[in-house]
Amino acid sequence: MVSNENEDRKITTNELLANYSHAIQSGLDNGTAYIKSFNVLNETQDTQELLSAAVKLTSFQLDTDFVTFPHKFSDEDIQLVFLERLLTLSGIENELVISNPEHVQKLLCKFSELGDKTFTFSRSSKNPDGFFFGPTMMNRPLFYVNLKAKELMFHGSSLIEYFVVDLEGIKTDEIKSALQVMVKAAQILKESFGFKIDFNVLDSVNGEFYAFASGDLPDSIMDELFVKSAENHFILMSAQNGGASLTLDDKTEVTVYDAGDASRPKWGATIHDQDQKESWLCLLLDYPFIKEWYLRNQKQLEILSNQFIFG
Amino acid sequence: MDRQTETDQFSQNDDQLSSALNQKITYLNDLNDSVKNGDDLKIYELMDPNRFATELKGEDSDQPKASFFGLASDLNAQLSHHLSDKLIDYLGATYPFFYYHEYELGKFNVYFGNWWDHRLFGQLDPINVRFDFAEDEYNKLSQSFSLETDNKRVNDDEMRQLAEKNEYLTKLIQDQDKRDQRKEAIRQQLKENEEKSPMPWEAGKVKEERQRLNDEMLELTKTDEQATNGRSTIKQNENEILVLSKEETILSLEKQNIRATFGSFEAFIDNNNHLYTKYLQSLDKESQVSDGE
Numbered sequence: 001m002v003s004n005e006n007e008d009r010k011i012t013t014n015e016l017l018a019n020y021s022h023a024i025q026s027g028l029d030n031g032t033a034y035i036k037s038f039n040v041l042n043e044t045q046d047t048q049e050l051l052s053a054a055v056k057l058t059s060f061q062l063d064t065d066f067v068t069f070p071h072k073f074s075d076e077d078i079q080l081v082f083l084e085r086l087l088t089l090s091g092i093e094n095e096l097v098i099s100n101p102e103h104v105q106k107l108l109c110k111f112s113e114l115g116d117k118t119f120t121f122s123r124s125s126k127n128p129d130g131f132f133f134g135p136t137m138m139n140r141p142l143f144y145v146n147l148k149a150k151e152l153m154f155h156g157s158s159l160i161e162y163f164v165v166d167l168e169g170i171k172t173d174e175i176k177s178a179l180q181v182m183v184k185a186a187q188i189l190k191e192s193f194g195f196k197i198d199f200n201v202l203d204s205v206n207g208e209f210y211a212f213a214s215g216d217l218p219d220s221i222m223d224e225l226f227v228k229s230a231e232n233h234f235i236l237m238s239a240q241n242g243g244a245s246l247t248l249d250d251k252t253e254v255t256v257y258d259a260g261d262a263s264r265p266k267w268g269a270t271i272h273d274q275d276q277k278e279s280w281l282c283l284l285l286d287y288p289f290i291k292e293w294y295l296r297n298q299k300q301l302e303i304l305s306n307q308f309i310f311g
Numbered sequence: 312m313d314r315q316t317e318t319d320q321f322s323q324n325d326d327q328l329s330s331a332l333n334q335k336i337t338y339l340n341d342l343n344d345s346v347k348n349g350d351d352l353k354i355y356e357l358m359d360p361n362r363f364a365t366e367l368k369g370e371d372s373d374q375p376k377a378s379f380f381g382l383a384s385d386l387n388a389q390l391s392h393h394l395s396d397k398l399i400d401y402l403g404a405t406y407p408f409f410y411y412h413e414y415e416l417g418k419f420n421v422y423f424g425n426w427w428d429h430r431l432f433g434q435l436d437p438i439n440v441r442f443d444f445a446e447d448e449y450n451k452l453s454q455s456f457s458l459e460t461d462n463k464r465v466n467d468d469e470m471r472q473l474a475e476k477n478e479y480l481t482k483l484i485q486d487q488d489k490r491d492q493r494k495e496a497i498r499q500q501l502k503e504n505e506e507k508s509p510m511p512w513e514a515g516k517v518k519e520e521r522q523r524l525n526d527e528m529l530e531l532t533k534t535d536e537q538a539t540n541g542r543s544t545i546k547q548n549e550n551e552i553l554v555l556s557k558e559e560t561i562l563s564l565e566k567q568n569i570r571a572t573f574g575s576f577e578a579f580i581d582n583n584n585h586l587y588t589k590y591l592q593s594l595d596k597e598s599q600v601s602d603g604e
Binding site for chain 2 (some may be wrong): 114220222223224226227230235236238244253
C-alpha cells in the first residue's frame with residue numbers, strides 16, 4: 001500500500017520512497033513469477049508441470065499499478081501454446097503448429113493436413129477459465145476446454161458444419177487426420193490428467209449413443225434413409241425398438257433407434273465397427289448418401305452437444 | 312315287418328358301434344402319439360388322408376379314404392401352432408425372405424423381408440401348408456415383375472408426373488421477378504391507356520387494349536398465387552415421391568430375393584402351388600434318414 005489517507009500521521013519522504021520501491025519490487029516479483037511459469041510452459045518436458053504452468057498463466061494478472069508490460073500473450077495464446085506443447089511432448093509432432101510465432105500477438109495454429117486454414121482460441125463469455133477452439137474469424141466452436149476444471153467438450157454440430165460442409169472437397173483422409181489430432185489431444189488430457197471429455201460426434205467407441213435433436217423422428221426420415229441406402233446398394237434392415245440398422249463396408253453397422261419410450265421418445269444412432277474407429281462424423285465423411293440424408297434433415301438429426309456451454 | 316326281423320336287421324348294431332368307436336379312439340390315439348412323437352408327416356396324413364394320398368403318394372382319388380379329422384378339427388389352432396414349428400424351419404431355408412409373426416395361437420402373419428418397413432404379405436396356413444397372400448401386395452409384386460420386362464416400374468408414371476409438377480412450380484417461383492416487372496409494365500400501359508382521350512372511331516381499339524391488359528394482369532396474379540402456394544405443394548409432392556420410391560425400393564428388394572432363391576417369379580409361383588407336396592416329401596425324407604440311423 002503506497003498511501004493511506006485515513007492515517008493522520010504524515011508520511012515521510014523516506015517512507016514514500018520505500019513504499020514506491022516496494023511496489024515496484026512486488027510488480028517485478030509478479031513478473032518474475034510469471035516468467036518462471038512461462039518458461040515452464042515453454043520448456044518443461046513434464047506434462048504435469050506443463051498443465052499446472054498453463055493453469056497458473058491463465059488469468060494471470062501480470063500488470064500491477066506500478067509495473068506494466070506492453071507486450072503480453074493473451075490467455076487464449078496460453079491455451080494454444082499448451083495444446084501445441086502437449087502434443088509435441090506426447091510424440092505428436094508437427095501435426096498442429098503455431099503458425100505466427102514471429103511477434104507477441106494473437107497466436108494462430110495450422111493443421112499440417114489442412115493447408116493455410118488457421119485456428120485459434122477464444123474465451124467463453126460465460127466462464128473466464130473456459131475457451132473455445134475454432135477456425136479463425138468464424139463462429140464455429142469445435143471444442144471447449146477448461147484446464148482448471150479439467151474438462152473438454154466437442155461440439156457436434158459445429159464440427160459437422162465445419163468439417164463436412166465448409167471443408168467439402170478436401171480429401172476425407174486429410175480431414176480425418178486433422179480430427180485425429182484433436183481427438184488425440186483430448187485422449188491425452190483424459191488419460192494423463194483425468195479430464196472429463198465429451199467426444200460427441202468424434203466418439204468412435206462402439207455403442208456410443210448419438211442423440212438426435214428432435215427426440216421423436218417421423219417415419220419419412222427413416223424412409224428416406226431406406227431409399228437412399230438402397231440406391232447405394234445397402235439395405236436398411238428393421239431392428240429392435242422400431243429402429244433400423246444398416247450394414248456398411250467392413251461390417252460397420254449403424255443402428256438408428258428410439259432409446260426412450262412412447263411418452264418420451266429419444267431417437268439417436270450407434271455405430272459398431274471392428275476397429276472402433278468410425279465415429280458419427282467419420283460416417284458422414286465416408287458415406288456421401290448418409291451425409292446428404294443428415295444435412296437434408298439436419299433440424300431433426302442434429303447431434304446434441306452440451307447446451308449450457310455452447311448455447 | 313315283425314319285430315323279429317327288425318332285431319335281426321340291427322343285431323350287428325352294437326358291434327358296429329363298438330368298432331366305429333374303436334376306430335375313432337385309434338384315430339385320436341394315433342393323432343396324440345404323432346403329436347407326442349413329433350411325427351408331423353403322420354399328422355398331415357391323419358388330418359387329410361385323401362390329400363395325403365393323392366398329392367404325396369400319387370394315388371388315385373377315386374377311392375376316398377375315411378377321414379376322422381372332424382373329431383379334432385376344434386383343435387385347429389393348437390395343431391396349427393404345433394405344425395408351424397417344423398414348417399417354419401423348412402420355410403426358413405426354402406423361402407429365406409419370409410418372416411413370420413404368430414399374432415394369435417396358430418395364426419401367422421407373413422412379412423416379406425426384414426428390411427425397414429417390410430410389407431405384411433399375407434398369412435401362413437400350417438394346417439394346409441399354404442400361403443394365403445394378401446391380394447393387393449401380391450398383385451403389386453406380380454405387376455412389378457411383368458412391367459420389368461419392358462424396363463418399367465409400377466410407380467414410374469406417377470413419380471414422373473410429380474417431378475414434372477415440381478419442376479414447373481420451381482420455375483414459377485423463380486420467375487416471380489419477371490412477373491413483377493411485367494405487372495409494372497402493364498400498370499404503366501394501363502395508366503397511359505386511361506389517359507388517352509381517343510377519337511370516337513378509335514375508342515373501340517383503346518377499350519380493347521384495356522381489356523387485353525386487364526386480362527393479362529389477372530392471369531399474372533393467378534400465377535403469382537400458384538407460386539405462393541408452390542412451396543408447400545412441392546414439399547407435399549416430394550413426400551409423395553418418397554412414398555412411391557420407398558414402394559419401388561421394397562418391390563425391387565422383393566424381386567431380388569425371389570430371383571436369388573427361385574430364379575424367376577414363375578418358379579416361385581410353381582413352388583407355392585406345390586408347397587404341400589414338397590414339404591411333406593421333405594418330412595418323409597427326414598423320417599427315412601432318421602429311421603436309417
